[in-house]
Amino acid sequence: MGDHDLLKKVNFPSDIKKMSSEELKQLAEELREFIIDSVSETGGHLAPSLGVVELTLALHKVFNAPEDKIVWDVGHQAYVHKIITGRKDKFHTLRQYNGISGFPKITESEYDTFGVGHSSTSISAALGMAAARDLLREKYKVVAVIGDGALTGGVAFEGLNNAGGMKKDMIVILNDNEMSISRNVGAVSDYFTKVITNPLYNRIKKDVWDLTGKIPMGTKFVRESVQRVQDGIKTMITPGALFERFGFRYFGPVDGHDIARLVKVLNEIKRLKGPILLHIKTIKGKGYKFAERDATKFHGLGSFNPETGLSKKKKRITYTEVFGKTLTELAEKDERIIGITAAMADGTGMIHLKNKFKNRFFDVGIAEQHAVVFAGAMALQGMKPVVAIYSTFLQRAYDQVIHDVALQKLPVVFALDRGGIVGEDGPTHHGSFDLSYLRLVPNMVIMAPKDENELRHMLFTAVNYKKGPVAIRYPRGEGVGVEFDSSLNEIPIGTSEVLKEGKNAAIISIGDMVHPSMVAAEKLSKKGYDVAVVNARFVKPLDREGLISVIRKVPVVVTVENNSIIGGLGSSVSDILAEEKIDVRFKKIGIPDKFVAHGPVAKLLEDLALDSDGIVRSVESFINS
Template identity: 55%
Template sequence: MSENQTETIKRLKDIDSPADLKGLSIKALEELAQEIRRTIIETVSRTGGHLAPSLGVVELTLALHYVFDAPRDKIIWDVGHQSYAHKLITGRRERFHTLRTLGGISGFPKRAESPYDTFDTGHSSTSISAGLGIATALKVHGDRHKVVAVIGDGSMTAGMAFEGLNQAGHTESDLIVVLNDNDMSISPNVGAISSFLSRKMTGRRFVGMKKDLENFIRSLPGVGESVMNLVRKSEDSFMTFFTPGMLFEAFKFKYIGPINGHRLDRLIEAFENTKHLEGPVLVHALTVKGKGYGPAEKDPCHYHGVGCFEIATGTLLSGAAKPAPTYTEIFGRTMTELGAREEQLFAITAAMPEGTGLVEFAEKYPARFMDVGIAEQHAVTFAAGLSTEGLRPVVAIYSTFLQRAYDQIIHDVCLPNLPVVFAIDRGGLVGEDGPTHHGLFDLGYLRMLPNMTVMAPKDENELRHMLYTALKHAGPVAVRYPRAAGTGVTIEEDFRLIEIGRGELLREGGDLLIVAVGSMVAPSVAAAELLQEKGIAAGVFNARFVKPLDGRIADLAETCGHVLVVEENVRYGGFGSAVLELLNDKGLYAVRVKRIGLPDRFIEHGPAAVLRERCGLSVKGIAAEALAWRMGKGEPTGG
């Protein structure tokens, strides 16, 4: 980059596309980086979002867009937690204040949102495989534009990333992988690969060793300078020996780095040199997660994904007081209590000890806790192995991430009928993270599996009893609960077994039977009270179990003749389908059934309560649907 380049653009308001970065000096880019950071902090303080990851890659983002020619060159952001600076400089600056709000821009890359978003992301470790596919397609088309996959060191711990590296190296594909190494995923990274990646060449020990070696060589009489010239020529090999370069070169990648990921001059130089290379290349950039905002730098785990906060102090803005502890908090407390009683209890998480509520359990019972990193498939089969030797593993995982380990659930847990418990957090709509994070499919994809028991609590007290019951059951169990505060019920101190497949009738009514499960039980009871005011006597049955179903549902349905099924899951193949199958198997063809659930589409991002209302899953929505249907104005049987 020339020292004579002008600084005609310095303000973010002047950046409408990456083309506006071209020709800026390093100084101008550095000033722009600071303004981007301020904008991200100000916006996320109001909307919530993935703050620390995006702050850590501002310079990296500017350097990529300065050197490469997006969208003709393809830039893929793994997971997408770190894409806010990318959004700001690719034509979405004026809408950035709508980040993660209903009708606003997504918190993740989204192809429908911008041509600069090469690939839809939201789950980790997909960028290398997707990038390899895109690079292969460009080669088929005779297109020589570059493909760049930006992946974090946390995402690099997942097996899928190494499958992509292996294939790219084998085919010698023209692919650039940028490793954003901040020694963090969501929680601190774990595992041997993470330790290997964290060998930073800026450490005092290495710098001192290198300086001592140089001084010694120069002191050699007569040959010192000649030997030093030879050392300088072979410095790349020397660096490679002491860095992760040898790992990536084993995959036949050209390794460049490590590079200070906050030095624009060095990043730009590296990318300028890299874009002319052919074949697979890996650029290793060292960054600081949360860079530029003190609280986020100090606690990047807490500020990875954060709600609204006060910028001056970093204090979260709580808004309305929480009516009760969250289901996640209750799960964590319950696991800690059960850990004292059940010596065989073993807890597993996939890089989410804080998110799943297992921090206290991990502190009290470190020998019976394992964070396996971003490796959901491994987590499930690891749990299966534990269970064969008498331990009782609980795999705590978000619904949307459990999807990644479906084959392992089938083949390694259900087929041998092993007693593994799946504690499935974030079941149902989760809000502002949107379609990649909503847990809408688990009731359907789990209930079809032989040997699997699936249950969902109506409140936080029932969650405790279900976890205890699951640990006593001699087979696979899934306990599914929402991302929400509990209902505020009294928590019973002791635990009790719930009979497998046994629900409970909460309210009697001869005109209509509402059969609800999990998070929809409480609003269904409230809806029944509204219906009573309209002269309709609605009974409410808490199914508890999606599988096996309580056969009394059929008896009650036959008595009243009208059944309304309510679930926070997709309707097709979900809980309502299970009720229809039960009635069909019992020969109750005359019973009229109406299902309320989530539609056959991916649900956008927005406040969870608003999304539920739009899908008819609020108290008023359930009551209105029931009233219209019962009065003969709704859809026909099976709707």
């Protein structure tokens, strides 16, 4: 690693204001080394941040943050922003327990203008700021930075549409690297590629930029005429026609790694009125050969060896892999099974289906709402859609789950990966709410497997269930390490299983909490307590009869779930107790009514007393209270 002579001197944006283009270029290289080195230890979103080093420097040189507002979309690319806004010395704590967040966070820094983690919100947030600014007669600039992937999300278009109509002064920078996590999809992305690779466009691109990229001068009449001609030319031959129709003035595309050019262009457009869109072209993972070669792997990853780019090997198969492989296996036998992902083919394991049955795999872009409606319609027409969406991102499509799928009893399978605490990505990404938010939806079947083997049976059960939607939620990361059964069996809907009998207390547990509950019961038995353990398997329909018969045999019942304590498994068991007037001492263990910070999953679960020792403590003290 170099000496980082320039980076040493940089802590705040004021430190780069006077730097020349040459110095900024050098600083960009130093920043890349610094980030690669640090993220190889902490893990994180490497390739997105490497792609916007020059853009971030240019933005902070030209605009005056924190007065001017820079709004990052998703926020996974904001590492340079963090480093040069007072957090260089804490950067090694990125995503670590008690360390700085992997995403912009308003409580972390005044330079982080809006909390983010989920995609496609930046234009709406920037417009909200611009509207508030004007009402309060303030003067600052507002700049949203959105990726071409994030632009596939509907909310981004809602923001564009509203912004173009409101004509507020604001700038949207489109960071186009042709990648979402995998290659970007959809008509807008195709359109950019087609226009930009068009030979006519390429021949006159430079002249057009020179002609149209400057602020019109002269009298009002000249200005307006020039403007009209410019707009006409641009609409014909630049990729900006789309944005011009949305009421934005379009500039670009500009090489997003040419820092001198970026600074010049930003200085020019900064003074313009109305909604402006600047289109820049960047390379995801720029400057780190492994990330440039495989931007999907380096989009977000755990620790790795910076010399080789190799990640640490996982010990056991992950739930994601088991899901993806089982789905593909099922799809081999049933040609009506199709897979849908909202831009997460790799993250959800759908990639296995894509590799085998390309025409039965649908990447719809970062468009969870659309994914769910699309799946509903597919189901109605006789297909068996399996929609794999991370628990936290299905929140986006809640109304579609209710209105488009459940209300019509459509047999859509929701594979909810990353259910429960997810770790380093933190509160924007924990899947803390799904059991609760799905439980109140009529017609839903909700299950959660105790291990990777049960996940296979649940998926098999789900694709064969015809009466309505089924959600299977499972955690991030490695399975428990159990053997797989040789055949797949349907689990009767709404049945629990008693894993251990006991007379002092019963633990009713679900999903990834079943295994630690069993370990806790063993530890309790060494302390002289005879505790039963039930794997609830279903939150809906709950195994009413089965659970009542267990509950009636013990004086103490404890439910354990890696889900909000409000509205999940514990709440549904407590409903039964009230309805049946069962007199038993009852306690719910789960995620309390707060947003859980980031850190390693094991540590966070320990803090929440959701590890086996925590369960032992809770059960023992409750028995003795």
